[in-house]
Amino acid sequence: MDDADMHIGLEAARAHLASQPFSVLLGARLVSFDADGARIELDTRPELLQQNGFLHGGVLAYAADNALTYAGGTVLGPAVLTGGMTIEYMRPADGPTLRATAWVVHAGSRRAVCACELETVAEDGSSRLCAVAQGTVFPV
Known part of the structure; x- marks a missing residue:
């Protein structure tokens, strides 16, 4: 796949993400989608926090789930x-x-095993690993 195909693939994948109401609600952005995998980012907002002021684990699980699935989609369609x-x-x-x-x-041909790292990114661009995930993805 050449760079032009990757660009078209990224735009199509972004359109797909934008068609998911829950992803829109969370404000998720597909930052990259190519042969190396996928990257999703979202901004922290007060309504996404748990009682101690940290990002809720369910938000992290959502981000991992979607990133894993997009990564699997790079090889399975x-x-x-x-x-x-x-x-x-x-x-x-x-x-x-x-x-x-x-x-x-x-x-x-029937499944992909994928891995994911979840990190928080500070204002200065530094990152801190907070969770790791693994999943399987299959075509429908």
Whole structure:
């Protein structure tokens, strides 16, 4: 796939994300979508926090789920679903931006196993790993 195909792929993937009402509600952005995987970002807002002021774990799980699925879609095509996912929270997520970066670990014709790192990004651009996830993606 050449750079022009990647650009078209990114725009189509962004349109797909924009068609998901829950993703729109959270303000998710697809930052990258290419042969290396996918990256989704969203800004922290007060309504996405839990009682201690950290980003809610469900928001992290959403970001991991979608990033894993988009990463799987890079090898299986656009019609895919998450088959299963695990997530390990390592530290509270606090910062203005959440970044979920996912890539394909192994792909066959009927499923892809993907990994994801979730980090918070500070105003100065520094990042801090807060969770990791793994999942399977399959075509529908």
